[in-house]
Amino acid sequence: MAMFILRRLAVAIPTLLALIVLSFLLMHMAPGGPFTQERALPPQVLANLNAKYGLDDPLWRQIWNYVHGIVVHFDFGPSFVYPDRTVNQLIAAGFPVTLTYGTLAFAAAVIVGVTLGTIAAIRHNTWLDYLAVGVSIGAQVLPNFVMAPLLVLVLTLWMGWLPGGGWSFSDPSFWIMPVIALSTSYMASIARITRSSMLEVLGGNHIRTARAKGMPERRVILRHALRPAMLPVISYLGPVFVSMITGSVVIDIYFSTGGIGKAFVDSALNRDYAVMMGVTILVGALTILFNLLVDILYAWIDPRIRY
Amino acid sequence: MTKLFAPTALIVALSLPAHAVQPAEGETLADSQTYTYWLLDAIKSLDPAKNTDVEGSDVLRQLFEGLMNEDATGAMVPGVAETHQESEDGLTYTFTLRDAKWSNGDPVTAGDFVYAWRRVVNPDTASEYAWFLELMNVANATRIIAGELPPDQLGVRAIDDRTLEVTLSTRTPYFLKTLSHATTFPVPQAVVERLGDAWTQPGNLVGNGAFVLESHNLGVDITLAKNPEYWDAANVALDTVRGVTVNDNNVALTRYLAGELDRVQIPAGQYPRLSQDYPDQAVSIPYACSYAYVFNLSDKGPEALKDVRVRQALSLGLNRDIIVDQVLQGGQKPAYSWTHWAIEGFQSPDADIAGMTQPERTEKAAALLAEAGYGPDSPLALTLQYNTDENHKKLAIAAQQFWKPLGVNITLNNVEWKVHTDRMQSQDFDMARYAWCADYNEASPFLDWFRTDGYNSGKWSNAEYDALMAHSKTAPDTAPLYKRAEEILAEEVPAVFVYHYAKVDMLNPAIKGIPTQNVTNSWYAKGLYRIAE
Numbered sequence: 150m151a152m153f154i155l156r157r158l159a160v161a162i163p164t165l166l167a168l169i170v171l172s173f174l175l176m177h178m179a180p181g182g183p184f185t186q187e188r189a190l191p192p193q194v195l196a197n198l199n200a201k202y203g204l205d206d207p208l209w210r211q212i213w214n215y216v217h218g219i220v221v222h223f224d225f226g227p228s229f230v231y232p233d234r235t236v237n238q239l240i241a242a243g244f245p246v247t248l249t250y251g252t253l254a255f256a257a258a259v260i261v262g263v264t265l266g267t268i269a270a271i272r273h274n275t276w277l278d279y280l281a282v283g284v285s286i287g288a289q290v291l292p293n294f295v296m297a298p299l300l301v302l303v304l305t306l307w308m309g310w311l312p313g314g315g316w317s318f319s320d321p322s323f324w325i326m327p328v329i330a331l332s333t334s335y336m337a338s339i340a341r342i343t344r345s346s347m348l349e350v351l352g353g354n355h356i357r358t359a360r361a362k363g364m365p366e367r368r369v370i371l372r373h374a375l376r377p378a379m380l381p382v383i384s385y386l387g388p389v390f391v392s393m394i395t396g397s398v399v400i401d402i403y404f405s406t407g408g409i410g411k412a413f414v415d416s417a418l419n420r421d422y423a424v425m426m427g428v429t430i431l432v433g434a435l436t437i438l439f440n441l442l443v444d445i446l447y448a449w450i451d452p453r454i455r456y
Numbered sequence: 457m458t459k460l461f462a463p464t465a466l467i468v469a470l471s472l473p474a475h476a477v478q479p480a481e482g483e484t485l486a487d488s489q490t491y492t493y494w495l496l497d498a499i500k501s502l503d504p505a506k507n508t509d510v511e512g513s514d515v516l517r518q519l520f521e522g523l524m525n526e527d528a529t530g531a532m533v534p535g536v537a538e539t540h541q542e543s544e545d546g547l548t549y550t551f552t553l554r555d556a557k558w559s560n561g562d563p564v565t566a567g568d569f570v571y572a573w574r575r576v577v578n579p580d581t582a583s584e585y586a587w588f589l590e591l592m593n594v595a596n597a598t599r600i601i602a603g604e605l606p607p608d609q610l611g612v613r614a615i616d617d618r619t620l621e622v623t624l625s626t627r628t629p630y631f632l633k634t635l636s637h638a639t640t641f642p643v644p645q646a647v648v649e650r651l652g653d654a655w656t657q658p659g660n661l662v663g664n665g666a667f668v669l670e671s672h673n674l675g676v677d678i679t680l681a682k683n684p685e686y687w688d689a690a691n692v693a694l695d696t697v698r699g700v701t702v703n704d705n706n707v708a709l710t711r712y713l714a715g716e717l718d719r720v721q722i723p724a725g726q727y728p729r730l731s732q733d734y735p736d737q738a739v740s741i742p743y744a745c746s747y748a749y750v751f752n753l754s755d756k757g758p759e760a761l762k763d764v765r766v767r768q769a770l771s772l773g774l775n776r777d778i779i780v781d782q783v784l785q786g787g788q789k790p791a792y793s794w795t796h797w798a799i800e801g802f803q804s805p806d807a808d809i810a811g812m813t814q815p816e817r818t819e820k821a822a823a824l825l826a827e828a829g830y831g832p833d834s835p836l837a838l839t840l841q842y843n844t845d846e847n848h849k850k851l852a853i854a855a856q857q858f859w860k861p862l863g864v865n866i867t868l869n870n871v872e873w874k875v876h877t878d879r880m881q882s883q884d885f886d887m888a889r890y891a892w893c894a895d896y897n898e899a900s901p902f903l904d905w906f907r908t909d910g911y912n913s914g915k916w917s918n919a920e921y922d923a924l925m926a927h928s929k930t931a932p933d934t935a936p937l938y939k940r941a942e943e944i945l946a947e948e949v950p951a952v953f954v955y956h957y958a959k960v961d962m963l964n965p966a967i968k969g970i971p972t973q974n975v976t977n978s979w980y981a982k983g984l985y986r987i988a989e
Contacts (some may be wrong), residue, residue, distance in 0.1 A: 181874030189881050193602045194586045201582035232506040295770040313711035316676050316890045402703040407675035
């Protein structure tokens, strides 16, 4: 197991390097640059800007300086579009926000989704099943960019219960709408995956044996059915967790949370190379990490899996 | 006209003391003096030298004060400069500064302005707005930006702590109008030098405006509190000014209706409904920006557009009334000139097109196209490029439909903003959507665009036009020159002018003092107050 983890971590380094180089090149291939604007800058002003940010160096040197800065100083450079801030500062300000609402939304999606899916499977083809399936299909087809403004309309304007947007770490009333809007469609997917996987497991021989031995139904479900049924759910959850905690542009736009989801999309549109690279690396590193965690969880849940 | 300007401003300076915020007859001030307004996006920088956008300027105008301010109509009134004198040749301006303080209690000196302006042109600062000092014609700005002269050679010096002298490279009639621009604001040298890029963080930022920075959560909100050190603090009513970022205009409107915001832009197309439902809240104010479809007349542009009859026909065939009345619906006006109609002293050109009915225009357009060899039987194919935006798309589709019966087949080309800009600047388009706003209330920011050496992405060039614009820089009366320039644009049609902007907002009736006459839409929170409802 330890060897397996070490091996995976060793592969992660060249993977990240390849990610950096590829993203860097792709970004520089896109037309326009951080200082391309409606009012074209006089050439001398543009030259001064390019010199300040090192954009006048050859590409290989830019990449080298960039990687060097990260490895030696853990410095992701200055933002080109937010000149008062560095990329480290921008991520330090935005990531805790998305991490907070993303983790809460993830927890909500898993708890509600797994419960719904399990109930639907146990009560297969009853009204409870149809209700659970109906709810999850409804949640799936209602995209969050529709749901977010609806939530503001109902909970802020009509009911006056919650602030219509913004963010505060000390006031959970700001967290509720982002969590609902972000979790619903994931919740629906989790419910559907749980249901079908559960149905498959419930038809298995070991369940029939357990029931035949007179084991209480509760124990059959929780111990013998749910655990193996979770395997496909968990492989789905790894990447989902990363994408939830690194933010959703839709949530950030509609609720003005200041999270990094919007910062990421903006940085691509603004050609804010440094911010885009910073967030790409963050997402890449987290993806690698959580895929590894999923594999470890697999082995823990299913004793047949050994690395 | 322009010659009169300096003495007029001087008289204003001497006769009007600081204008006090006073509730009108029958109004009582609310207990809570707060004003919360909407921001579309995050504020990119709070450094006057590095700010590039409108949202940033709106905040900087409260945190700092330049030599001049704008009043509710857009006229220049004294800011830090109590009075000023212009030399005979118009090349030297001498400002006498008032007894003002920074928010840390230090005096605001002429040296602070000198430091700030040198900082803007210093290549090490890499200010994106360094060109603004070139526009102001401050002596040596261009050569300092190019690195040919050291920043201390800039034409600005402190004669003493209270006297600032500015030397211009050429007579500049609009010079005073540039002095309310955020790029010209003073910055506190000691603070900037001590803290570097971090000097604009809350807790660090020291300003000389009516408000100080209390907090700034990037992309969430920014809060300003009244500055007790401000020289006119006794007349500032508001205690708190908050800018709240809401990236979606419709959600922002919902939050306005829920009472979270005092001012918000009305999303396109909703003005008629809202002005009916909330007649005392929906306002439409002329805004000095113009919208156009620019023709590519460079060598890389299509041959057909080099025929002036084709360009005239496209302009005639575009039904601006439908665009304004049916699509935009917010008090915008059809454009038959490049300069916005509400610009101070602007006289509309005598263009035939403005006086015709649309059927007459369409008929003439068909005739012109036929002369040029095009029509429904021999159609002309062109592309119209616009950047991703729901409204640009609606307008482009409308234009496509207006031109189609004339035998002009338009392919719509939707690209993201940076690609759009990049292609326009490298003349890689047939027709492209464009909009331009005036930095100050005058026609030249618009008209300079079409000079051969102007931004002019379509590369139209006309010797008479260039001569007129060159002459206008020193002429005593610019109005007839600008009018003639617009007439040339109307004849030559380097672009189809589509509409003149209006700023269409929902405004809480409890907030008083919002300027509705200033076409540049500059506002000062020190002039606002909230009345009890």
